[in-house]
Amino acid sequence: MSEASNSSQPLRVVVGVSGGIAAYKACHLVREFKERGDDVRVIPTENALNFVGAATFEALSGNPVDTGVFSRVDEVQHVRLGQEADLVVVAPATADFLARVAAGRADDLLTSTILVATCPVVLAPAMHTEMWRNPATQANVATLRKRGITVLEPAHGRLTGKDTGPGRLPEPQVIAELARTVLRTGAFLPTLAGTRVVISAGGTRESIDPVRFIGNHSSGKQGFALGDVAAQRGASVTIVAGATDELEAPSGAEIVRVRTTRDMQREMMERAPEADVVVMAAAVADFRPAAESDTKLKKGKSDDALATLRLTENPDILKSLVEMREDGASRAVIIGFAAETDHELENGRAKLARKGADMLMLNSVAGGGVFGQARNRGWLLSADGGVEEIPDGTKHEVAVRIWDAVERLLK
Structure with a gap:
């Protein structure tokens, strides 16, 4: 692992x-790296220049653009660029390009x-879905991964023409974040292949009236990061998502949108029996209004319902999932999350036992930390009493640590 991977210094x-x-x-990917202060060198293939000209890449990167091994021979750049790089990212990588790299070409x-x-x-x-699923492409992908090269899972979505399916290039910010995660934690290998994962993410919203709701500050970023990493490790991923509309869906994941805690409970309970792992990362609303008004409540009246809002407790989804397993309706490994502001370890251990x-991922949210932020930290508590400190890192890096622990449980 390069020195740059463990520091905030700019990457090459x-x-x-x-x-x-x-x-x-x-x-857009070049800009993602440049805006973080990285030194970027763009190397297109000759065919790539049929889509985007060299001048565009030179203007965005601030560096010259070459395609052939005989360019700048005096600098021996066909060797030097690879030797000096901290990270190489190819996007898009076509079926033909994957085949050439798998064959060890250097033309x-x-x-x-x-x-x-x-x-x-x-x-x-x-590439088009048929190309991605073709046995030749899949064999090339398997070969590359066996050699330690990370081949990301493509996104599902609209392709060229009217086609839709797996093969869409993930969004540039997702590629940049996953690439940096690989640099800091290691290659994504298909260690979760064949595993069915269900993750809840984001906050839930409980309506007071048609314009107001009870909610919280959860963004869903950690739940989506868990989905990203699991999908890149080969898992079949479903995310039951609350208030997460601004987030880019993980490549290949099925997204089920919900609003309330009861909606989320229904969807999680429906999917848990077929899951190998269930992660309850959502920050659900613990209470909801005892009665939802059909019309907007007015403040300032003698019977001001807003001033005397009555609440009722929502169902405990995590506990319900554990009870389902105890009844034999599920066999999933179950991971919970907890957010505490004080006496974190004491409260976290008590919650895990209850x-x-x-396992329980325990976060300290004192002072507004974690919610909506790009980074996370905390402790991973195990039912056997184990405690693993999760150091400060991006939410994708934290997701890697959590999945490493889950995989040890699965084994």
């Missing part, structure tokens, strides 16, 4: 671009750079 990033219609998204500057590179290499595929989950 090679952004490769192969010849697919999604090449235009590489422009242009990009493939030569990858062959030389000793830093993490991340390939973000983009709920009966296998």
Whole structure:
């Protein structure tokens, strides 16, 4: 792992671009890295320049753009670029490009750079669904992953023309975040292949009247990061999502939208029997109004219902999931989350014992920390009494630590 992976210093990033219609998204990927202060060198293939010109990549990166191994021979750049890079990211990586890298080709500057590179290499595929699912492509992907190269799972969605399905390039900010996570934690390998995962994420909202609701500050970022990492490790992922509309859905994950705690409970209970792992990462509303008004409540009246709002307790979803398992209707490993403001470990241990989950990710939210933030930290508590401190990191890095622990439980 390079020195840059453990510090905040700028990275030397090679952004490769192969010849697919999604090449235009590489422009946004370059900007993602540049805005974080990284030094970016763009290496397109000749076919990529049919979609985006060299001048665009030079303007965005601030560096020259070359495609062939005979460019700048005096600098031996077909070797130097790979040797000096902290990270190589190719987006899009077409089916043809995956095949060439799997075969060990070095007939242009990009493939030569990858062959030389000793830093993490991340390939973000983009192609039609039939190409992605073709046995030849899947064999190439398996070969690359076996060699330690990270091949991201493509997103599901609209492709060129009227086609829809897996094969869409993930959004640039997602690629950048996953690539940095690989740099700091290691390659995404299919260690969760064949595993069915259900994750709850975000806050729930309980209506007071048509314009007001009870909610909380949860953004759902940690739940979606857990979905991202699980999907990249080969799991089949379903996310039951509350208030998470602004987040980019993890590649390949099924998203089930809900609003209230009772809605979330229904969807989680329906899916738990078929799941291998259930993660209750959502920050649900513990209470809801005893009665929801059909019309907007007016303040200032003698019978001001807003001033004397009566609440009733919502169902405990995590406890319900554990009870379902105790009744034999589920066999899933169950992971809970807890947010505490004081006496965190004491309260977290008590909650884990009370709920009966296998593990609990405990966060300190004193002073407004964690909710809506890009980073997280805390402790991972195990039912056997174990405590693992989760150091400060991005929510994707925290997700890696949680899934590492879950995989140890599954084994």
